[in-house]
Amino acid sequence: MGEKIMVKGTEAIGEAAIRAGCTVYFGYPITPQSELTEYMARRMPQEGRVFLQAESEVSTVNMMYGASSVGVRVMTSTSSPGFSLMQEGISYMANARLPAVFVDVVRGGPGLGDIQPSQGDYFQVVKGGGHGDYRLPVYSPSSLQEAVKLTIHAFDVADKYRTPVVIFADGMLGQMMEPVEFPDPVDLSTLPSKDDWALTGARGRKARYVTSFNIDPYELEKMNLVLQETYRKVEAEEKKWEEFMTEDAEVIIVAHGTVGRIVKSTVKMAREKGIKAGLFRPVSLYPFPYERLSELAEKVDIVMTVEMSAGQMLEDVKLAVLGKARTPFYGRLAGVIPTPAEILEALMKEIRR
Amino acid sequence: MARKTLGFIEIDQERCKGCGLCINACPANVIRFSEEFNSKGYHPAEYIGEGCIACQFCYYTCPDVCITVYRYKTPALSK
Amino acid sequence: MSEQVKDAILLASMPKSLSGKEFTYCPGCHHGIVHRLIAELIDEFGLKEKTLLVAPVGCSVFAYEFFDVDGTVAAHGRALAVATGMKRARPDMFVLTYQGDGDLAAIGTAETIHAANRGERITTVFINNAVYGMTGGQMAPTTLLGMKTTTSPYGRDPKREGYPIHIMEIMKALPGVAYAERVKVSKPQDVPKAKMAIKKAFYAQLLDVGFGIVEVLSTCPTNWGMDPVEAGKWLDENMVKEFPLGVYVDKVTEVMKEKGVK
Amino acid sequence: MAFVGMFGSGKTEIAMNMALKLAKEGENVALADLDYVSPYFRSRDKRGFLEEFGIKVVVPPGKYVWADTPMIPPEVFGILSNKDIKAVLDVGGEEDGIAVLGYLRTFMKNTTIYFVINTRRPFTNTVEGIVTFYEKLRNRARVDFDFLVSNTNLGPDTTEEVIKEGEEIVKKASKILEIPVAFTVVPSFLKDCDCEFDKFIIERYMELQW
Numbered sequence: 003m004g005e006k007i008m009v010k011g012t013e014a015i016g017e018a019a020i021r022a023g024c025t026v027y028f029g030y031p032i033t034p035q036s037e038l039t040e041y042m043a044r045r046m047p048q049e050g051r052v053f054l055q056a057e058s059e060v061s062t063v064n065m066m067y068g069a070s071s072v073g074v075r076v077m078t079s080t081s082s083p084g085f086s087l088m089q090e091g092i093s094y095m096a097n098a099r100l101p102a103v104f105v106d107v108v109r110g111g112p113g114l115g116d117i118q119p120s121q122g123d124y125f126q127v128v129k130g131g132g133h134g135d136y137r138l139p140v141y142s143p144s145s146l147q148e149a150v151k152l153t154i155h156a157f158d159v160a161d162k163y164r165t166p167v168v169i170f171a172d173g174m175l176g177q178m179m180e181p182v183e184f185p186d187p188v189d190l191s192t193l194p195s196k197d198d199w200a201l202t203g204a205r206g207r208k209a210r211y212v213t214s215f216n217i218d219p220y221e222l223e224k225m226n227l228v229l230q231e232t233y234r235k236v237e238a239e240e241k242k243w244e245e246f247m248t249e250d251a252e253v254i255i256v257a258h259g260t261v262g263r264i265v266k267s268t269v270k271m272a273r274e275k276g277i278k279a280g281l282f283r284p285v286s287l288y289p290f291p292y293e294r295l296s297e298l299a300e301k302v303d304i305v306m307t308v309e310m311s312a313g314q315m316l317e318d319v320k321l322a323v324l325g326k327a328r329t330p331f332y333g334r335l336a337g338v339i340p341t342p343a344e345i346l347e348a349l350m351k352e353i354r355r
Numbered sequence: 356m357a358r359k360t361l362g363f364i365e366i367d368q369e370r371c372k373g374c375g376l377c378i379n380a381c382p383a384n385v386i387r388f389s390e391e392f393n394s395k396g397y398h399p400a401e402y403i404g405e406g407c408i409a410c411q412f413c414y415y416t417c418p419d420v421c422i423t424v425y426r427y428k429t430p431a432l433s434k
Numbered sequence: 435m436s437e438q439v440k441d442a443i444l445l446a447s448m449p450k451s452l453s454g455k456e457f458t459y460c461p462g463c464h465h466g467i468v469h470r471l472i473a474e475l476i477d478e479f480g481l482k483e484k485t486l487l488v489a490p491v492g493c494s495v496f497a498y499e500f501f502d503v504d505g506t507v508a509a510h511g512r513a514l515a516v517a518t519g520m521k522r523a524r525p526d527m528f529v530l531t532y533q534g535d536g537d538l539a540a541i542g543t544a545e546t547i548h549a550a551n552r553g554e555r556i557t558t559v560f561i562n563n564a565v566y567g568m569t570g571g572q573m574a575p576t577t578l579l580g581m582k583t584t585t586s587p588y589g590r591d592p593k594r595e596g597y598p599i600h601i602m603e604i605m606k607a608l609p610g611v612a613y614a615e616r617v618k619v620s621k622p623q624d625v626p627k628a629k630m631a632i633k634k635a636f637y638a639q640l641l642d643v644g645f646g647i648v649e650v651l652s653t654c655p656t657n658w659g660m661d662p663v664e665a666g667k668w669l670d671e672n673m674v675k676e677f678p679l680g681v682y683v684d685k686v687t688e689v690m691k692e693k694g695v696k
Numbered sequence: 697m698a699f700v701g702m703f704g705s706g707k708t709e710i711a712m713n714m715a716l717k718l719a720k721e722g723e724n725v726a727l728a729d730l731d732y733v734s735p736y737f738r739s740r741d742k743r744g745f746l747e748e749f750g751i752k753v754v755v756p757p758g759k760y761v762w763a764d765t766p767m768i769p770p771e772v773f774g775i776l777s778n779k780d781i782k783a784v785l786d787v788g789g790e791e792d793g794i795a796v797l798g799y800l801r802t803f804m805k806n807t808t809i810y811f812v813i814n815t816r817r818p819f820t821n822t823v824e825g826i827v828t829f830y831e832k833l834r835n836r837a838r839v840d841f842d843f844l845v846s847n848t849n850l851g852p853d854t855t856e857e858v859i860k861e862g863e864e865i866v867k868k869a870s871k872i873l874e875i876p877v878a879f880t881v882v883p884s885f886l887k888d889c890d891c892e893f894d895k896f897i898i899e900r901y902m903e904l905q906w
Binding site for chain 1 (some may be wrong): 505507
């Protein structure tokens, strides 16, 4: 670990990627993540690595497909409308089993929406907006130090399971500044070898291809089953969450990312009023930590979900709670950030009900 | 009339799809459709056995890379 | 036969860089001719172990199976983005895309123009047969005026369907392009010329000059509804008028001379 | 006066604190938010708060305050030309954000420009980094800068040592650039710390409350 420096969220993620051994970055400008693209434009050449601004998000994701297929660590970052455009390519990458890291700095939608922070991409990121049966590991950090840690972790998970991985950042996380410590850069020669599948030239072996395509349905089903087996492993091994004051909690609030951070303040305010509230913050949105939330739900009457959306993660919360507790929802839309006080007010209403 | 045979061709008749492009291309008119069917049910191309001038036109135009072209070291005269 | 072979010199046979797998194309389709030319050049340059082939979506979607080189198939239109990713990540590899007119000149126009304009060190072989072959004969961006397809059933009318797009002429306007030539392979004499053009496009990449692209006017006998010989004649009589053959950009020959390459 | 610098160097906090200080001293103050680069954490977010102190906040009109398009309100020309108004300009970061000064420079003859530096930020963590980006920004702005400002901080984790370490680096850069250091920024929770340069004590208004 080096010394602490003040960074913006976009820079924290970019620098973390460089230290994780990201050797190629493709991107296309879009608010509110353009600073990450700009940061990489400046930093990647300093490290003798590749930065290229693509002509579109569609092109970006396909460039990533190409770079990943030859076995290097590759990343892009975008914001919601850009992520929508990448969905097709992500589906291809999932079935071609190509590791890559995507950062979605989520903004208000639908459509062109606005440029304020939002979590309205939960469905398109976590449930997949592309075609076919695939899943993507998704991590939602709530502080910049955590964003650094998760970005590095995302590269490792991508390589381990040969899958695209997403960092779900909202615009607030991307723009805020915090002191952060970075780990030392990884030695590229120590990264896991991809020689058993990457396109490195048919030297001393048979030619091979990386593809998401198989015209034979029985063969394609086999490819699908490999994916499904991978996802079962991811579900068994990669769940991450944070609990805050849940030991004696009588009500649980579930929130992720920036909202998780805001809800911490709500929990403290509630405790001052004598309400034993606790926070359950999923860090991996897929795989969603159903089991632990389910356990917690047995001990409480209310599991309230708070999101900067109309209630998307709420569906996963309900699947975890399975009727064992009431599952009210409080959300702000279109880029409006809820305050700790208004969340507390919503919670009080539920308690009185 | 005696004409020179400068080489010969081999046709992979199982691979041949019977498109006829080689027959059309051959300036010596020494390729024709076989009377026989191959296992896929085409009449593949066949070399009539003499008169090849080793120009490679058939090889150039064959879209299925079925043809191998040889040139005799010493040009033989056909009967 | 073996007696005969002993007394002969082998002039031409299946290139080593082909996998030997039978092509899936319809009888008489020009794809196979162009595949063979590419494979011959890969052999001649000794590039088999360094080549990465990006196949498109279209009839040649299986192209990567026919070559004995590493490869992939890109999403429709995105071959040049995928190839860019490969080449940027591994500049030491020889990267080749093989694309049809729908792929390269309709859905992938942005990728084509931008990869070309960036001067990506990539070689592209562009098959223009004026029709969507794979999906069953729909109108392509290069469909000739008056030509009937399943989606221009009254014949392509510029007022309704616009004009055929001229990719080589567009390439001429892009400074990143090192080599661009339009060829055909409908007559035997055309074939060595086409090979030389593709060779120059290889050199565009190998000598680090820029983007190399060769457009090959090709037949689609099935969708044109003609026998293969007739289709070749139709191409010569009609397509060449709309799409003039020739060299559109050549920054390669000079560099070849400088470097003493023949 | 105008505050310029790299992204996240602290221009906005300093501009707001300066505007508030001048307003409390009875000056007629206008704060122009010229940051059309960053989408959030701009002084316009605190408009209501600033207006309570009688500060005129110049931002794009109505809903456009939320936009990320370059939109320079014409009032900026007014406040820069009006000698009765103390204008404080909060300029966007880096070369992109500072370009606006090139545009405004004919109106800025009497404006003092401060180059704000946080040595705990990427790119300006060394003397060489500061010199490089000072030149880049000045070339882009096509105006000369008058002072350096030492604003080395780690937000809530700032210590006296961090501030002093920053002053050392900024001092060296100041010698090379031949530009004096105007002051060192000190957060109010360290107001009694030792500083080499004049202290400018600030509150962090932009900091997240959660």
